[in-house]
Every structure is written in structure tokens, then in C-alpha cells.
Amino acid sequence: MSGSVRASHEQLAEAAHEDVLARAELASLGWDRDAVARQVNQGRWALHGSRTVALHCGPLAPGALQWRAVWESGASAALDGVSAMQAAGMTGFVEQHIHVSIDHRARFHPVSGVVAHRVRRRVKDEVLTNGVPRVRPAVAAVRAARWAVSDRQAALILVLPVQQRLVTPAQLVLAADQVKGRSRRALVAMLVQDIASGAHSLGELDFAVLCRRRGLPEPTRQVLRRGPRGRIYLDVEWEDIGLVVEIDGSQHFAGLAPTDDALRSNAVVLGRRMVLRMTLLGLRLAPEEFMDQVCEAHRQRTDGRRLAG
Template sequence: MDRDRDGWRGVAGRQGGVVTRAQLRDLGVSRWFVRNQVVAERWVARSPTAISTFTGVMTREQRMWLGVLQGGPRALVGGMTAMEVHGLANWHRDTITVLVPYGDDIQEPIDGIDFVRTRKAIDSFGSPSSELPLMRVEPAALLWAARERSDRTSQGILAAVVQQRLTTPEALTSWLRSLKPLRKAPLFRQALADMSDGAQSLSEMEFKRLCRRFGIAEPAQQTKRRDGEGKLRFTDCEWRLPDGRLLVLEIDGGFHMEVEHWEDDLARQRALSAPDRVIIRCTTREIRDDPERLVRDLRRLGVQRAA
């Protein structure tokens, strides 16, 4: 029995302390031994399938293991949960998402874990560098975005994984081809094309579409500039005007309204200013709700019509 216990300890150690009854059986651990451990409150039956070899509150990672073990041998942590594990910031969701192929049996739902069925062949979706059965960031982002009802949020998550350097527009585009048919694919292709052209946020993508809609020249985006202190900066949008001056447009999201961000932006604007460089600002709300006035101001400042 000592040898058998060493066997289950090794498996449990690799799985956050969570094992399935089938794994224990395959390792030679009898169901009577499992029952006695549970009755003695040394182990806990977390579901009909999975046992934790510890008591107390489970960590988030342990709950992920619980989800994939309950979901079956092909289940993967997916969606926003997978992206968070890969390092995505500011998009946290409490619910853990587990992707499960159609046809695989899930004996019972678990509170706080969302089992998402898919007909897609998910064998290639797994991250090779993770002990935890985890989706790669690209299919996780695209499948989550396809399920999301809001187009803005769908595009926003794709922009976020690119902006936070978890992947590239080119990698997402390649996966988009692999996942077809995929809901919202034309929208995603356009968004990824805008990102490849330099847009790094949803607001920048929306602004490029505004330019096309109103027929004004599209700006250069995320251009490197040295400010007055020699620091490297990236401008949101800029145009070279007919008189040789440079017009820079900085787009402020909602977080820019906080006092500290607002003061940082003012200091950044002063540092970037120069005799031949005009810097103006707008908000994401203006892009969505008052584009005519924004375009009128840009034309008045010298932005030309698109060729």
C-alpha cells in the first residue's frame, strides 16, 4: 500500500492535490481506502468524479484542476480563465471556464465552473508548456470573443491580448483560419487587420473606421516619438499636415478621467509638445457618440480627405 500511496501522491502533486476516482483505482488504491480517507475528513469528495487529498478552501488553480478532471480526459481550461493564466490583466471573471468536446460525459455540474461544449476538434488547442490542461491564448481568445454578445467587447479582448503582448495579430489571424467556421469572423478579420496596421486598442480601431466612414486620411498609429525629456513615447494617432506640422491625436478612455491618470496625461502632452507638433485629445465616447464634430475639428486643423 505504501508504494500505491506514493503513486497517488505523485499524481496528486502534479494536479494541485486533486485526483479522480478512476486515477486512484488505476493506481491500485481501493475504493474502501478512499472512503475511509473521506470519512476521516483527511480527503474531500469535491464531485462524483474528483477527490481532493486535502481539506479546506480550494485555491483558484485547484478549482481549475477540479474542472478539467470533472470534464474528462480531453477537457481544457479555456475562455477568460485560460487567458488569465497566460497573464491577461484587467479582464478577470470569477467563473472558471472549461472547454469540453461534445460527446464527453460530465456527470454533474459544479458551482462556479462553466462547462462549455464545442464541436471543434480541440486536440491542437492545448498549451504545450502547461502542466494544467490549458488552452493556448489564441483559440481561447477567439472562441470567447465569438460567444460574447457585444461586438465591442469581442474586439476589445482581441486588442487586449495583443496590447499585453500575449500574442500577435498574425497569430490570431492564422488561428482564425483554423477555427472556421467561426461566428463574427469577418469582424475579427477587420479588427486584426487594423491591429497589424498599428492600432493597439479598441478605441484606435474604432477611430480608423471613423476615418474610413467620413473619408478623411487615416493616421499613423503607435508611432515612436522622443519627448522633451528624451523618453520614448508612442502616439495614438498622427498626421503630417500640408504645412509641415505634425498633428497628434491622443484618445482617452474612461480611466483617463481619474485624477492621477489625468495629471499623467497632461504631463505627457507637455513633454511631447514642440513648435512643429500640435497635440489634441478626444475621448472614446466622442468617437462613438459625436463623430461628426470630431471629424469637423480635424478637418479644420488641416487633416485632409482620403485619397
């Protein structure tokens, strides 16, 4: 043992992170490799890799697994992607592995249950060190979207932290500009702009182009109507057949917006119009499926007006 005073078990428990400590931390508290080995051999502690020591012999808690992932992955490692957002409080997403990012030049030994991503350069001050080392949520969200298994999953990963107020849309836009990478570059840039700008990015989406591709007449945009609380604007409408399409951006899911939207839609329906609703992100990810529904609704309304006439 070194000449330093050995911390008591109570002091170790106080210094531990979810009942785990790194070997370097234990050494600074007076517990060298031989002292740790005796606790392990006596069945009091357990090793979880070359750097992680649990002060018990049971399974590790989720938070302890995050610390282990960082320690075992190397000095440059930090939780990243979905794992960093979960450490920041994000819910509603299930991931089987813990994701970390490491410097692209760093040596890495595979760690069970951990996916390591090499990054060529980090954004300035992106790693938070109060608690388990983790990447800031906005940067982590952009990286997670690029690492996602599908475009649909990428969109969900970008939307969740905004909905749960872990990041602002502006922070997400900035992160998308700062975080370099080749995977899904165009899609991520488009999605974060949609999330930030909401429904008024309808012009960018150019719904009319999608209609022309399907042989539909071009609808009228931003139609002014009178609703239960005064004037309302409908995103698009075929006024001759009473077909309305509402395209909801991210602002439609915040605060009292769903209530206002329900009142508006009900007023339109009571005026004997058909209303189709879709999300802006959904139209990005599944345009053909949504346009199939628009075409079917247009056919039904057209046939109905023809029979009524």
C-alpha cells in the first residue's frame, strides 16, 4: 500500500458514483491494486473491466453502467448520442447499448454493451463534466440522428429533446451547423430547420409540387376563415370540394396549441369540410403514404360533389 491514508468504507461510499469507482479514484483514496484485490477475493467488491470497481457484487445500476462505459472506453471518452441525452433526462427512447464518443486517434478496447464512435473534432466545450462525462444534449442529438438505424428514428431523436425542453430549436440548428459528418447531412439539416421553423416552412416544403407530381390541381395556401375565436388560417385547401390539409410543425405540440388546433379543426369540419392532418416531419419521412391519403380524399370529395350536382 502507498503512504497515503486509506479512506474508510463510508468515505468510499460517499465518493462513489452509483456504487462504482475508477481504479484511479481508489488509488487517490489510498486503495492500491493489492487492497482492491483483497476486497474482490473476499467477495465484497467486483471488477467490471480493467478500470471499474463496484463496491458490491450485484448487478450495476443504469447510472453505474454509464460510468463504466466512459472509464473503460478511455481517457477521451464521453457519453454521446442517445446515451448523453438520457443522462440529461430524456425519456421515451429505448436503446440496448451505451454510446460514447472518443477521439479518433485514441486507443480503444471493445467494451461489452458499449458502442464507441470516433470523432475527428469536438465542438468547443461540448463535454460536460458535472456528473458522468457527457456531450451537451444539442450536439448529442445531432450525432445520434446521424448514427440512427433509419431516417424515421433520426427524426424521433431530434424531436424528443425539443419536446422535453432539453434543448431549444435554436441550439439544435447551431449544433447541426457545428457537428461535421457525412451521414444524413442533408436530412439532418432539413429536419432541424423544420423543427425550428414549424409550419411556416410550408413554402420550403412546397406541398404544391407534391400535388402536381400526383396530378392534383394546386390548392390555395393560407386560406383565411372565421373560427370560434376569430380569424383562422388553413394551411392548404381545395375550396371547390371542401378539402383541407393541415400540416403541423413542432409548435403545434407545445402548451395549449393542441387545444387550439382541435377547436380550429372542429370548426372546419362543422362547416362541412374534410380535414386531413399530417406532421411536417411525417411528410418529410413518408411523403408517398401521406400523398396517397390526400389523393384518396380528393377523389372522394370530387366524386361526392359530382353526385350531389
